Every structure is written in C-alpha cells, then in structure tokens.
Amino acid sequence: MTDALNRRDLLRRAAAGGAFLTVPGVLAACGGSSKSAATTSGGNKTLAKTLRFSNWTLYIDVNEKTKKHPTLDAFKKKTGTTVQYTEDINDNASYFGKIQGPLSRGQSIDRDIIVMTDNSRYPSLLIKKGWVEKLDKSAIPNIKNLQDALAHPNWDPNRDYSLPWQSGMTGIAYNDKLTDPILSMDDLLENKKLKGKITLLNEMGDTLALVMLANGDDPAKVTDATFDKAIKRIKAAVNSGQVRQFTGNDYTGPLSKGDLSACMAWSGDVVQLQADNKHLHWNLPEAGGDIWTDNMLIPKGGNVYTASVYMNYVYDPKVAALIEDYVNYICPVKGAKEALQKIDPAVAKNTLIFPTQKMLDNVHIIDAAVLSNQKYLTTWQNLISG
Amino acid sequence: MGFLHRHRNLTPYLLLGPGLLYLALFFVVPLGFLAYQSLESGNFDVGYSFTWAWGNYWDAIKNYRGHFIRSLEYAGIATILALVFSYPLAYWIAFRGGRWKNLLLLFIVAPFFVTYLIRTLAWETILADQGPVVSVLRDVGILGHDGRLLATSTAVVAGITYNFFPFMALPLYVSLEQIDGRLIEAAQDLYASKWKAFLRITLPLSLPGVVAGTLLTFIPAAGDFINAQLLGAPKNHMIGNVIQSKFLELTDYPAAASMSFVLMAAILIMVALYARAVGTEKLTG
Numbered sequence: 001m002t003d004a005l006n007r008r009d010l011l012r013r014a015a016a017g018g019a020f021l022t023v024p025g026v027l028a029a030c031g032g033s034s035k036s037a038a039t040t041s042g043g044n045k046t047l048a049k050t051l052r053f054s055n056w057t058l059y060i061d062v063n064e065k066t067k068k069h070p071t072l073d074a075f076k077k078k079t080g081t082t083v084q085y086t087e088d089i090n091d092n093a094s095y096f097g098k099i100q101g102p103l104s105r106g107q108s109i110d111r112d113i114i115v116m117t118d119n120s121r122y123p124s125l126l127i128k129k130g131w132v133e134k135l136d137k138s139a140i141p142n143i144k145n146l147q148d149a150l151a152h153p154n155w156d157p158n159r160d161y162s163l164p165w166q167s168g169m170t171g172i173a174y175n176d177k178l179t180d181p182i183l184s185m186d187d188l189l190e191n192k193k194l195k196g197k198i199t200l201l202n203e204m205g206d207t208l209a210l211v212m213l214a215n216g217d218d219p220a221k222v223t224d225a226t227f228d229k230a231i232k233r234i235k236a237a238v239n240s241g242q243v244r245q246f247t248g249n250d251y252t253g254p255l256s257k258g259d260l261s262a263c264m265a266w267s268g269d270v271v272q273l274q275a276d277n278k279h280l281h282w283n284l285p286e287a288g289g290d291i292w293t294d295n296m297l298i299p300k301g302g303n304v305y306t307a308s309v310y311m312n313y314v315y316d317p318k319v320a321a322l323i324e325d326y327v328n329y330i331c332p333v334k335g336a337k338e339a340l341q342k343i344d345p346a347v348a349k350n351t352l353i354f355p356t357q358k359m360l361d362n363v364h365i366i367d368a369a370v371l372s373n374q375k376y377l378t379t380w381q382n383l384i385s386g
Numbered sequence: 387m388g389f390l391h392r393h394r395n396l397t398p399y400l401l402l403g404p405g406l407l408y409l410a411l412f413f414v415v416p417l418g419f420l421a422y423q424s425l426e427s428g429n430f431d432v433g434y435s436f437t438w439a440w441g442n443y444w445d446a447i448k449n450y451r452g453h454f455i456r457s458l459e460y461a462g463i464a465t466i467l468a469l470v471f472s473y474p475l476a477y478w479i480a481f482r483g484g485r486w487k488n489l490l491l492l493f494i495v496a497p498f499f500v501t502y503l504i505r506t507l508a509w510e511t512i513l514a515d516q517g518p519v520v521s522v523l524r525d526v527g528i529l530g531h532d533g534r535l536l537a538t539s540t541a542v543v544a545g546i547t548y549n550f551f552p553f554m555a556l557p558l559y560v561s562l563e564q565i566d567g568r569l570i571e572a573a574q575d576l577y578a579s580k581w582k583a584f585l586r587i588t589l590p591l592s593l594p595g596v597v598a599g600t601l602l603t604f605i606p607a608a609g610d611f612i613n614a615q616l617l618g619a620p621k622n623h624m625i626g627n628v629i630q631s632k633f634l635e636l637t638d639y640p641a642a643a644s645m646s647f648v649l650m651a652a653i654l655i656m657v658a659l660y661a662r663a664v665g666t667e668k669l670t671g
Contacts, residue, residue, distance in 0.1 A: 093634040093635055094634065097634065125431075128431070196532075196534065196537070238620055238621075243619075243620070244536075244537045244619060245537050245618075245619055245620070246620060250507075250510075250616065253507075253510060253511070254510075254514065254515075254536075257511075257514055257515075257516055258515070258516045259514050259515040259516060259534075259536065372431070374429050374430075374431075374636065374638070377635065377636050378636060378638070381628075381631045381632070381635055381636055382449075383620070384620055385453075385620060385623035385627045385628055385631060386452075386453075386619070386620040386621040386622065386623040
C-alpha cells in the first residue's frame, strides 16, 4: 500500500455520495479552468501537444517526493503529449452543473477527458444530449483488456462513448465488536437490535439496487412496481427509526468510532478504515451488491484521437497496475492484477481491490433509466429529506 | 474637480454608484432571473420554458409546508438560545472585560477561522454516541441508556446556535459597549436598584444590538442546510436541504426557485412582525 492517508479520499467519496454536495461552492470552487490548452480537432490522427484531463482528487499515481504523476510523465515520453491533469471534479452534480452551460451552448469546456460516475445519471445524460464524442476505437486496441463485467452497461452498451477509469462496490460494512455479522439487507433494515445504529447511502442507485436485490427484484430492469416495493421497504425502516441517516462518505466517521453498528458502505473506503480499525468488515450482501464505475468521457470539442490514445495507454495492464497501486479502487483492466503482483503483492491480494470472480458474479449495475427518471428521483429525494 | 465642485450634490451619488452597481449586478439581476425561472415549467431533459407556472409556488407550499415550518422553528429556537447565551457574555465583556476585551472578543470570533463545514463536522464528533457529552447525559439520566444526540432535532438546533453565535454576540457587544456608564450611575443615584437600572437603561439602549443580532442569526439560519444534513436525521431536514437537492440533484430549477421565493417571503413576514413588535426605530438604532 503506497500511502494510506493520501488515498484516503474523503472528499471524493463524500461528494459522490452527495453528503457535502453543496458545501459546494467550497469544494467545487477548487477547480480552476484554464484556457491555455491546445486547440481541439476532430477526426484527424495527429496527437495534440496537450491532453486536458479532468479527474477526481487523489485518483491517479503520485510520486510523493516530486508530486509528479509517473504514468503521465511516461506517457509524455512515449507520445510527446503533455497531460494537463486537473483534479477539479469533486462530485458529479456540481461538476455537471459547471459544464452543462457551455456544452448546451455548443462551446468547448477545454477538456479532452472528464470522469463521471455511472450510478449518477450524468454519463447517460451527456450521451443523450450529444455532449460527448465517440471514442476512436481504432486507437484503443487495449480495449480488449476491459473486464467483461463492465463491457456492456445499458447506458452505453458497446462502450462507444466511455471507458471505465476505476470501479467500486457497494455493500454492507459492520463492526464485529457491536454486532454479529450483518450479511444481508434484510438484517440491516429489519434487525431490531440495530435500531438507530445503521445508515443507508443517499445515492439512489446504491441503496435502491441493494434493496431491490434483497426483494428478489432485478435492479437492471426496474419497473414501477419493483421501485415502489423497494421505496416502501426503505420508508418503513426510516419511520421505525431503524435508519439513522442517509449519508455520503460521511458514514466513515461514525462507523469507525462505533456510533454505527453497520451501514451501507463503499468497498474503497473500507479498505482504508480497516487500516485503523480491525473490527470493521465489508461484504457484498448475500442477495447481491452493486458495482459503480467512474467513466472517462470525451466532452464535445475534445480531441478524440489524443484522448483515445491516452485511454489505450492506461488500458495497458502494466500502466494500470502502477495507477492501481496508488489508487486502490477496483481496476477495470484485465491483467493489471498479475502486473501488480510483481510490484506490490499485498495490494494484488486484497479482494476489495481485485474482487474474486465469485464476487464479480454477485454485483449488479443499476438500470440507467432509473437514474434519469425524474419521478423516481423526486420520490427518492423526498424520502431522504424527511 | 471643477465639475464636482459645480455639482456638489452629485458627490453622494457618485460614491454610491459602485455599491449600487454591484448590488444591481449580483443581487437584483440574479433575483430577477430566479423569479423568471420560478415561473417556468418543463424538465431538464426537454428544457424549461416560461409559462407563468404559478403552480410551482402552490406545489412548494403544499408539498413542503412541513419543511418550511420546521426551518422557521429551528431558526427561531436557535436565535433565542443564541441571544440567551450571548447576552450575558457580551455584557460581561463590555462592562467587565477591561484590558482583556479584545482578547475575549477574539475568542468569540476564533471558531470562524475554521470553515463552516469543519466546525459542523466537529460537532458530529462532540455529540457522537460514544463521545463524552452523550455519556455524561446518559449517566445523569437525561438521556436514556440507549439515547443519543446525533440525528435528532436537538443536535441540529445546537449546531445552528453554535454556528451563528458570533453573529449574535458581536452586535450585542457593540451596542452594550457604547452605553455611557454615567447613565447607569445616574440611575443608581436616583435610587434605582441595579436590576432596575439594567431594565430601564441598559436593556433598552442595547436593543438595537439585540435586533441586529437576532436578524443576522435568524435569516441565514432559516436557510441553513448543513447542520440538518450532518447532525440531523431525515425527519430533521430543513427547507434548505430540499432546495439544494432540487437544484443540484434533481436539476428541477423552477421548483427550487419558487421554494427560494417562498422562503424569502416567509422570512420577510417574520421579520416584519418582529420589527412591528419591537418598534422600527430600534431596527436602525
């Protein structure tokens, strides 16, 4: 493990969860936009001098001494293209808010690659609105290394517009000092001993997927009936006082302090928390968990060829392993595990970072249509804010 | 120089100019835009169009009445608590602070050197189930064996009270500090008891500070959402939480805009009633 603290990543997950969402200004204000970058071009096959890449904070390899990103330097050496790497994405909603203005007016946002999470509605919205470019797959032969489980999301069935950057799983964490193992959503939502000691996630896709699986319904094909059934069940747990809060990443504090006996949690966070608290465990629920993916996308006006060449570069297992060794989320690239075994076997062995096939068989991707269904979203927001 | 000399009465307007321009650009224009938005209908996918959709206002009140009332209630309680806590404090600093005055004031302002978010997260730690506050309250029987403070309305109100405390304490201090001590001496010379002198002299003279402090506390507190988000359970969420989720999560701009106006109106009504009760001249001192 490179550096636990660095990867800690509170802001990133918090934001993805929406907890701090709107502290917004505070967080969103961090990203500076810059106009100095290279001009864009579509269609041609020459590399731009500069690739403008917006990503989440602490989400790529860093050399602690030089503060440089070794894989980006190596990319420059190999191709001559400098990557202008900006960590200006803190949560999907505010980032989308920032770019939707120029994109809707047909203006460039001065970025060639941006990264957005598929358990929010934004990647599919960007595609639907025509605000992202198609990948130049001829420049990405390494796309063959994409994990099979991630190859056909229903919002971009052939990965024409997007490629995963990292993934994470949503499951259940529990503290073995305070409770017996909690391995199912049924237990989490209805075990009386846990009353007021559990939290759910405020990201609709996460919570809905796990509750639907517990109900025996398919989260990849949500109907009004299955949606209502899940909402009803969650509402009952809220009204009974079982659910203490809906959280973003802010469950991490109460969970490690012992205020929570169990909660819905993201795999990446728990890898971190376990370093300080050996009593914490994370499992996929028996009925199945949820996998979300942060996706690289090329916004309209971005340089498709250069962006595609970069994507091909990070889909080289050796490069992916270098990034993974620092980031510790789930790597979407086949072969990265084997490559990492050589440089950091401990990380390569962690099943929260490289899940077993059995785990991957038990994770589901939420129906993208649900995430952009205004009626469902409103119902959800009303549920989580009393 | 010659021009200004000849049109001397223009000077105040020229001095006001930048301020007015600033307010016009960054307050009036966005407000107008917000008003326009609040009457639109449609959704983000197909786009919004202006349709005089007064129904947005009706929906806001109908669907979220509970949140509006809760917000005014929490803000009201927090304002009263802040007043009760900070009046004696400001009084003591103003009259007994002596050469330590500035240092003591610094202590009041010191928490503000830390960002709002971090201060509130600190409360999450202070009020934690396993933390010292809860364990003391459990021991003395105020909280039940399994009682807690986090994710309750108590925690939300406590957080708001704390976060807006300096907005109350500082204006109070300023108005108390300006009171001429000789007036109190004169009252006592005329056989007023200490208590009576306070009621007849100090308190009325400090009322402008009370009014300024309560407004500065109540108005932002009513729109707050961070405290409810971090310290409250879903049933403690305030209207600010709903507005932020409408804006950012649901991109339902018309609903969010109309709710913002309803909140503004509710606050204005409360402030008007308040001003009426204490007398408007107290508002301006």
